[in-house]
Amino acid sequence: MATIEVKNLSKVYGSGETKVTALDSVNVTIEQGQFVAVMGPSGCGKSTLLHLIGGLDRPTDGSVFIEGSDISKMSDKTLTELRRRKMGFIFQFFNLIPVLDAIENTALPLILDGVKPELARTKASEWLSRNKLDGRGKHRPDELSGGQQQRVAISRAMVSDPVIILADEPTGNLDSRSGDEIASTLRKIVTDWKRTVLMVTHDPRIAAYADRIIFLKDGKVVDDTLLNGSNGENAKRLKEKVESL
Amino acid sequence: MSVRHSLLGLLAQKPRYGYELCAGFTALVGGKENWDVKPAQIYTTLARMVESGLVIFNNLNGQQSKGEYTITPKGHYELMDWFRSSDIEEPHQDPFYLKLMLSLELDEVDASRLIVIQRAALYQELHRITEQRQALDPHNQLAQMMLMDKSAMHLEADLRWLDMIESRLDEVQRQPSPKPAMRPRGRPPSQSA
Amino acid sequence: MRIQILLAWRYLWGRKQRMVLTTLAVVFGVTLLFGLNAMIPAMMESFRHNMVTTAGKVDISISSESNNPFEESVLKDLSEIEDISFYTGILTKNVVLPESLGGTVNKLTGSSAVTVTGVDVATAQNVRNYSLIEGRFLEPNDTNATVIPQLLADKMELKVGDIFTIPSSEGVSDLKVVGILSLSASAGLDEIFVPLPDAQTILNLPQKINTIDILIKSGADRDVVVSSVLSKLGPNFKSGAIQTGEELASALTMGQSMMWLFGVMALAMAGFIIFNTFRTVVAERRRDLGMLRAIGASKQTIMGLIMVESLLQGIIGTGLGLICGYLFSYLLVSAVGNIFAGMLRVTIGAPVITTVNLIGSILLGVGFTVGSGYFPARSAMKVTPLEAMRPTLGSIEYRQNNRRAIWGLGLLTLSVVGLLLGNVSIAGLSGVVFLVGIILIAPVMVKPVADIFGKLISSIYSREGKLAQGNLTRQPSRAAITASSMMIGLAICIAMMAMITSIEHGFTTYLDKSLGTDYLLMPPSLVLGSGNLGVNQGFIEKIKSIDGVEEATSLRLATSQVDGTTLQLIGIDPLVYPKIAGLEFSEGDSVEAYKAMEQGSAIIVNGIFAVTNNVKTGDVLSLKSPQGERKYTVVGIGFDYLNAKISTGYVSQSDLAKDFNSESDLLLLVNRKPDATAEEVTPALQTVIKEFPTFSLIDSNEFKTEQMGMFKMAMSVFYIMVIMLAVPGLIAMANTMSINVIERTREIGMLRAVGATQTQVKRMVFAESVLLSALGTTMGILVGLFLSYLLVKAIGVIGFRTDFFFPTSGIIASIVVGLVFGIIAAMVPARQAANTVIVEALQYE
Incomplete structure (x- = not known):
């Protein structure tokens, strides 16, 4: 059973003359422990795909299966619970609550799930130190650099032991060095913690950290490249591509 | 041409043996996977430089294969000339x-x-x-x-x-x-x- | 819940200034609500304390249902009842000691009073225990003797054998002190005991008593005895001591409901401010809320977050409000208390916290705050997780402005029609409809008003004025909401001012009409109720016999009950009274009414009673009297000045004597002959009055001036309330302005970055604030006029009919206040905006 399975997924915004097809019958299967980057020119539908997989938006047509269950048919309540327990979100603008400190921000999903505050704090601190933020727990977001804020956000995404991490342009608001840090943190989440990461980015250098790149154009998948195979395997795939010419 | 000048550079530090120069170059570029230069190529280059009078080969114990290379003033001049030049790659030949x-x-x-x-x-x-x-x-x-x-x-x-x-x-x-x-x-x- | 509390608390803490401002609004509301309502019970409490006769250590006290005196002969019926060991009849009443008789005199609190209790000397000591420290108790053949408590003796410097003079229906009574009692347990007034016949003379109630004290046999069941006594005596009696001054208590209850209304209005304003704040809060936090939704917060959690935040503010605000309210009430009691004390002859103690007031204030304070948070919370609930992903939040401008305006216009028309229909409840409803209509139409009004006032501002600051004008017209809904909060404040002020002006005018008219006579012979207390001692017929005859007096008429008093409502009955002479004074009729024909009164069993009721008991001309009322229920036909609705505030009925004096055993004259109205001069008549009157020190001679003109002064003083309380209501308006403006500035930090930063000077930014915010207040003032004047018209009409309905006076001064004041508020409210935000650090502003998300 694939972690994420997307079948004939379509999303249409508006109607009539203002109708925009953001996704057009997309099929994608993502296995557990894969680090997938979604790339493509702006307006290609990459964010829409992420939103639909994350259950933040409803598809016009088709289905999204998370660990075998179809989320497009779930009620808002079930979906909310699924997001809380199985998914972690990382946003371009970090989206930390400005009035909470790093530990509290990190612990949010656990508190939302009714975990005891002490346990939530302990877990949050653990994740912060894993993400090299020891001693920053009491800092509020405005006292942290962009890269640090994003690492708090990653800690927050990881704290509830989710199956899937969804990241929307996680480095879009960072300089290239902090961007590299964030990308390698995500890499570690996949390598060390065997999580599935789906990341939307337009930065090739960040995408290169992934195991697989899905290219979207005009709402369709135009290419799907595995990056991490052995040289021989890669060469074989490349050869197949060449032959399909 | 850079291999030649790198060898000159290494020799400008001190006289070296051939295998020393091979290892030195690999270390400089950060490993064989980055720039795999065969010893044969190094030795060929060294031989050419001896011919052009940029380096001198000192036999050791009369053995032909083993010996130390030393940079000559001409070689040193050539090295400095290299440092003074700038490096722009040719991007159009793609x-x-x-x-x-x-x-x-x-x-x-x-x-x-x-x-x-x-x-x-x-x-x-x-x-x-x-x-x-x-x-x-x-x-x-x-x-x-x-x-x-x-x-x-x-x-x-x-x-x-x-x-x-x-x-x-x-x-x-x-x-x-x-x-x-x-x-x-x-x-x-x-x-x- | 934990997460909501954590977040709510932190968010509040993170924006202290705003929290303080919005919470302050709640504090104000609760302060008014709680404070005003703590004052009334304080008065009630001391009133009860002072006036209600304490029953002493008796098992059962029986008095008449209507609190009126009844025939002594009733006592005989009790002898047949078993289980009663002793009973005795008592006649008790409070009597005011005028200055001339040694009463303490104070301009404001007036003279002191004593309770005169006539006891049946033969039986009294069987029922009650009188412990003497000096002298003896009354003896059967005593006349003009009294036993007084030690406290009074000390106060008046009286010893056994001294003469204690008190006012009496025959003028004065000289009582010889025969004993001094140790008991001072009865709180309130000092109680002096006299033989029953003496009391009946003093109070002009021959053969009458008003209380029966009963001692039951040991082992008997009190309840059984009470019920057998009551069944013996009939339905006109009740168990319990006589309760004097119920009519005043009902007036205070009226006052209390007014106070509640005030507090609720203040709270409604606070609610508006909270609503406005939370609306902005939700808009500001869309990203945070979206993120929370994305990471798994349910809709309910989000809604709960905003609700908890408002709950916290509600609790804090209410808590502080309760404290401030108590202090406020304390101040009020000590400031205004004196006026009331003077009028009602009671001293007012510390504010009283009643459970109803406490719980009511808490419920209303917290309820309004949470209620105002509800709609913003609902809109917060609808924030989708996708909002978290949006890089910038565009402010949402409602497109349905025009449609709303049409609705608003419809409602306005409806409300005007409702007002013209003349029905009170419909008119009241139309007031609410009008308010809603104005709020709906407000966004459309933004542009024209901003255009007009914008031109004015542009003539001073050309560039900044334009910018400010643009800012407002770009977001008419937001501007309208801000202006609305100001509008409500000003509207209430204008309405109040208009009401005061109108009442003041009406008051003068009534005073002239009610006190149309040349002289008033007034009892010590203005309110006719308890404490005033009537005089017998002899007094008015003496007055009439004076040369130069053309006509004199009296007012008499009794109390009755109709369907549980206490009704003060005024006895008038239907022949003479209309000639020299006259009631102000709002229903029924005066000539017909007086004629009907002559026939008997006819009553004229005043507006308050008519409204509260839904009585119309022609209705038949069943009045409780000591003789049982009596049917009276309502022949008109009208009132005189003195009794406008209390439920009152006017009956003929012969009816009053027949049914209610009241034959004492309480107040006399006297007219001079046209050819007589004041120089002749006044000394003659003064001579007669010397024998009756209860009365003071008052020249009506002087009295009117005095009353107007009193009235103005009382109205100053209203002015204080106007200010109290206006202050939250200022807070609302300041609050919205600073929220405006916070919302636009980025924009202001940009303006600074492209070269706007600090002064220019400051001016822009200022101009905007002035424009907003202009809008608020315009709307406030419209609504205020409507409301004031409504209020004046409403007062007319409860009997205080008056013409509507256009509140010109109120409107001018409102314009000034509005503009001043606008400027004051803009001060802090303007400085804040000007000091915006450009770089930080541009980073502001």
């Missing part, structure tokens, strides 16, 4: 460009597929470089990391260039393809290598 231009002319090849394949390959390379770079320790291998960065950035530039081509491929196709200027008479223009 094999993929040729492939792409030709594919636009030939009906049997799809230019956009070409881009897809090239991109996949570039990404695989970038991924490999990124992994390598990740494996380095920033506390004592920073120089090598910088070299990786250079490669990564070049690959990134190539990828961006591909994106740009892809987005404007239609426009390129609509324009008349570059044709050689037909000259009725005279020799073809000389070409420099």
Whole structure:
């Protein structure tokens, strides 16, 4: 059973003359422990795909299966619970609550799930130190650099032991060095913690950290490249591509 | 030409044996995987430099194969001259460009597929470089990391260039393809290598 | 819940200034609500304390249902009842000691009073224990003797054998002190005991008593005895001591409901401010809310977050409001208390916290705050997780402005029609409809008003004025909401001012009409109720016999009950009274009414009673009297000045004597002959009055001036309330302005970055604030006029009919106040905006 399975997924915004097809019958299967980057020119539908997989938006047509269950048919309540327990979100603008400190921000999903505050704090601190933020727990977001804020956000995404991490342009608001840090943190989440990461980015250098790149154009998948195979395997795939010419 | 000057540079520090120079060069570029220079090539280069009087070979114990190389003042002058020059790579001789231009002319090849394949390959390379770079320790291998960065950035530039081509491929196709200027008479223009 | 509390608390803490401002609004509301309502019970409490006769150590006290005196002969019926060991009849009443008789005199609190209790000397000591420290108790053949408590003896410097003079229906009574009692347990007034016949003479109630004290046999069941006594005596009696001054208590209850209304209005304003704040809060936090939704917060959690935040503010605000309210009430009691003390002859103690007031204030304070948070919370609930992903939040401008305006216009028309229909409840409803209509139409009004006032501002600051004007017209809904909060404040002020002006005018008219006579012979207390001692017929005859007096008429008093409502009955002479004074009729024909009164069993009721008991001309009322229920036909609705505030009925004096055993004259109205001069008549009157020190001679003109002064003083309380209501308006403006500035930090930063000077930014915010207040003032004047018209009409309905006076001064004041508020409210935000650090502003998300 694939972690994420997307079948004939379509999303249409508006109607009539203002109708925009953001996704057009997309099929994608993502296995557990894969680090997938979604790339493509702006307006290609990459964010829409992420939103639909994350259950933040409803598809016009088709289905999204998370660990075998179809989320497009779930009620808002079930979906909310699924997001809380199985998914972690990382946003371009970090989206930390400005009035909470790093530990509290990190612990949010656990508190939302009714975990005891002490346990939530302990877990949050653990994740912060894993993400090299020891001693920053009491800092509020405005006292942290962009890269640090994003690492708090990653800690927050990881704290509830989710199956899937969804990241929307996680480095879009960072300089290239902090961007590299964030990308390698995500890499570690996949390598060390065997999580599935789906990341939307337009930065090739960040995408290169992934195991697989899905290219979207005009709402369709135009290419799907595995990056991490052995040289021989890669060469074989490349050869197949060449032959399909 | 850089191998030659690197060897001169290493010798400017102190006289060295041949195998010492082989190891020194590999260390300089951060490993065989970055720049795999065979010892034979090193020795050939050294022999040429001895011929040109840039270095001197001192036999040891009369053995022909074993001995120390020392830089000459001429060699030192040549090295300094190299330092004074700047290094600009020749970016226009791009094999993929040729492939792409030709594919636009030939009906049997799809230019956009070409881009897809090239991109996949570039990404695989970038991924490999990124992994390598990740494996380095920033506390004592920073120089090598910088070299990786250079490669990564070049690959990134190539990828961006591909994106740009892809987005404007239609426009390129609509324009008349570059044709050689037909000259009725005279020799073809000389070409420099 | 934990997460909501954590987040709510932190968010509040993170924006202290705003929290303080919005919470302050709640504090104000609760302060008014709680404070005003703590004052009334304080008065009630001391009133009860002072006036209600304490029953002493008796098993059962029986009095008449209507609190009126009844025939002594009733006592005989009790002898047949078993289980009663002793009973005795008592006649008790409070009597005011005028200055001339040694009463303490104070301009404001007036003279002191004593309770005169006539006891049946033979049986009294069987029922109650009188412990003497000096002298003896009354003996059967005593006349003009008294036993007084030690405290009074000390106060008046009286010893056994001394003469204690008190006012009496025959003028004065000289009582010889025969004993001094140790008991001072009865709180309130000092109680002096006299033989029953003496009391009946003093109070002009021959053969009457008003309380029966009963001692039951040991082992008997009290409840059984009470019920057998009551069944013996009939339905006109009740168990329990006589309760004097119920009519005043009902007036205070009226006052209390007014106070509640005030507090609720203040709270409604606070609610508006809270609503406005939370609306902005939700808009500001869309990203945070979206993120919370994305990471798994349910809709309910989000809604709960905003609700908890408002709950916290509600609790804090209410808590502080309760404390401030108590202090406020304390101040009020000590400031205004004196006026009331003077009028009602009671001293007012510390504010009293009643459970109803406490719980009511808490419920209303917290309820309004949470209620105002509800709609913003609902809109917060609807924030989708996708909002978290949006890089910038565009403010949402409602497109349905025009449609709303049409609705608003419809409602306005409806409300005007409702007002013209003349029905009170419909008119009241139309007031609410009008308010809603104005709020709906407000966004459309923004542009024209901003255009007009914008031109004015542009003539001073050309560039900044334009910018400010643009800012407002770009977001008419937001501007309208801000202006609305100001509008409500000003509207209430204008309405109040208009009401005061109108009442003041009406008051003068009534005073002239009610006190149309040349002289008033007034009892010590203005309110006719308890404490005033009537005089017998002889007094008015003496007055009439004076040369130069053309006509004199009296007012008499009794109390009755109709369907559980206490009704003060005024006895008038239907022949003479209309000639020299006259009631102000709002229903029924005066000539017919007086004629009907002559026939008997006819009553004229005043507006308050008519409204509260839904009585119309022609209705038949069943009045409780000591003789049982009596049927009276309502022949008109009208009132005189003195009794406008209390439920009152006017009956003929012969009816009053027949049914209610009241034959004492309480107040006399005297007219001079046209050819007689004041120089002749006044000394003659003064001579007669010397024998009746209860009365003071008052020249009506002087009295009117005095009353107007009193009235103005009382109205000053209203002015204080106007200010109290206006202050939250200022807070609302300041609050919205600073929220405006916070919302636009980025924009202001940009303006600074492209070269706007600090002064220019400051001016822009200022101009905007002035424009907003202009809008608020315009709307406030419209609504205020409507409301004031409504209020004046409403007062007319409860009997205080008056013409509507256009509140010109109120409107001018409102314009000034509005503009001043606008400027004051803009001060802090303007400075804040001007000091915006450009770089930080541009980073502001």
